[in-house]
Amino acid sequence: MTDPMLLDVRGLRIVLRQRDRDVVAVSNVDLEVGRGEILGLVGESGSGKSLSMLAALGLLPRSAKVDGSVRLAGQELIGLRERDMRRIRGKRIGMIFQDPMTALDPVMTVGAQIVETIRLHEPDLSRRAARRRAVDLLGQVAIASPEQRLDQYPHEFSGGMRQRVVIAMAIANDPELLIADEPTTALDVTIQAQIVELLDRLRHERRLGLVLITHDLGLVAGLADRVTILYSGRIVERGPVLDVFAEPRHPYTRGLLKAMPSSDETLDRLVAIEGTPPSPAGRPSGCAFHPRCPMAIDPCVSDEPSFRWFGAGMAACHRAHELEPHRQEVVHAR
Numbered sequence: 001m002t003d004p005m006l007l008d009v010r011g012l013r014i015v016l017r018q019r020d021r022d023v024v025a026v027s028n029v030d031l032e033v034g035r036g037e038i039l040g041l042v043g044e045s046g047s048g049k050s051l052s053m054l055a056a057l058g059l060l061p062r063s064a065k066v067d068g069s070v071r072l073a074g075q076e077l078i079g080l081r082e083r084d085m086r087r088i089r090g091k092r093i094g095m096i097f098q099d100p101m102t103a104l105d106p107v108m109t110v111g112a113q114i115v116e117t118i119r120l121h122e123p124d125l126s127r128r129a130a131r132r133r134a135v136d137l138l139g140q141v142a143i144a145s146p147e148q149r150l151d152q153y154p155h156e157f158s159g160g161m162r163q164r165v166v167i168a169m170a171i172a173n174d175p176e177l178l179i180a181d182e183p184t185t186a187l188d189v190t191i192q193a194q195i196v197e198l199l200d201r202l203r204h205e206r207r208l209g210l211v212l213i214t215h216d217l218g219l220v221a222g223l224a225d226r227v228t229i230l231y232s233g234r235i236v237e238r239g240p241v242l243d244v245f246a247e248p249r250h251p252y253t254r255g256l257l258k259a260m261p262s263s264d265e266t267l268d269r270l271v272a273i274e275g276t277p278p279s280p281a282g283r284p285s286g287c288a289f290h291p292r293c294p295m296a297i298d299p300c301v302s303d304e305p306s307f308r309w310f311g312a313g314m315a316a317c318h319r320a321h322e323l324e325p326h327r328q329e330v331v332h333a334r
């Protein structure tokens with residue numbers, strides 16, 4: 001029998017309570033991540049990226065209604081009891097969030113925090129053994145003099161080093177899957193590159209699956225194997241990064257790629273997508289992107305497009321098949 005997919009999300013639908021009414025924030029979302037594979041989850045603010053991952057972690061607000069299936073190596077997570085979910089969160093699924101400062105406790109040494117994370121899931125492990133593992137983990141995320149560093153507080157670390165500590169904590173219990181929400185956004189460019197290299201090394205060495213939630217298509221181009229683009233809580237395009245970025249089939253994907261800085265462009269030449277994304281309560285009819293789409297025609301206003309395959313990827317756009325291949329330069333750097 002073949003191994004089940006590491007993360008397999010099918011038909012995810014999330015309904016939230018907003019001002020006394022139910023709104024569909026995420027619908028019909030399918031995601032797959034294999035071992036050692038990186039999936040980029042992309043979309044503007046409010047597109048449902050974080051909600052989808054919070055659903056996988058069982059961290060949605062109580063009032064949220066979740067349908068569909070989220071399987072981790074074959075095990076269904078939707079509907080799992082909180083105490084079972086707690087054994088999975090931080091153990092089988094590690095998490096890295098945008099701002100390392102909020103993930104770290106400022107009044108505890110870095111060592112104490114890593115030891116606590118380890119012992120949360122292995123209470124029988126001695127402090128000494130947990131500390132030895134913490135030293136090893138800091139070494140793995142390339143922090144020099146780990147023994148001394150363990151006794152320091154987060155403010156004694158630079159921003160990039162703090163994010164390395166957060167990554168060390170995320171991998172402390174040897175997870176199978178990492179969920180990283182904008183892991184490099186708060187860091188400057190050279191540090192970003194180091195964190196990207198580190199994540200890439202970890203997925204190869206540990207065969208970690210990684211969901212990379214980001215606005216940054218450059219990061220996805222440099223790191224991810226596959227990409228899923230969300231707009232207003234639904235998938236608009238998905239497929240291998242090389243295919244989707246070289247020949248985007250959805251006008252939204254094209255818009256995002258055009259708005260992306262490349263090495264030979266200055267920021268003021270970038271073309272951002274006009275308008276703003278809708279809120280879940282104000283989702284337009286038909287294709288939700290139609291009010292902002294330069295190619296919209298009548299059916300886009302009335303009918304929600306279904307997916308069509310294009311090579312190994314797919315896009316939900318009434319006019320996707322008319323789009324001329326539109327080669328982008330972004331993937332050539334790889």
Ligand SMILES: Nc1ncnc2c1ncn2[C@@H]1O[C@H](COP(=O)(O)OP(=O)(O)OP(=O)(O)O)[C@@H](O)[C@H]1O
Nearest residue numbers: 016018025044045046047048049050051061279280
């Ligand atoms: N607890 C909540 N109650 C009500 N609405 C919520 C809640 N959490 C998120 N939303 C709404 O659901 C939508 C999707 O939010 P989500 O955080 O998943 O977006 P995102 O794509 O991760 O955006 P960002 O890039 O800004 O983090 C947003 O419109 C948001 O306002």
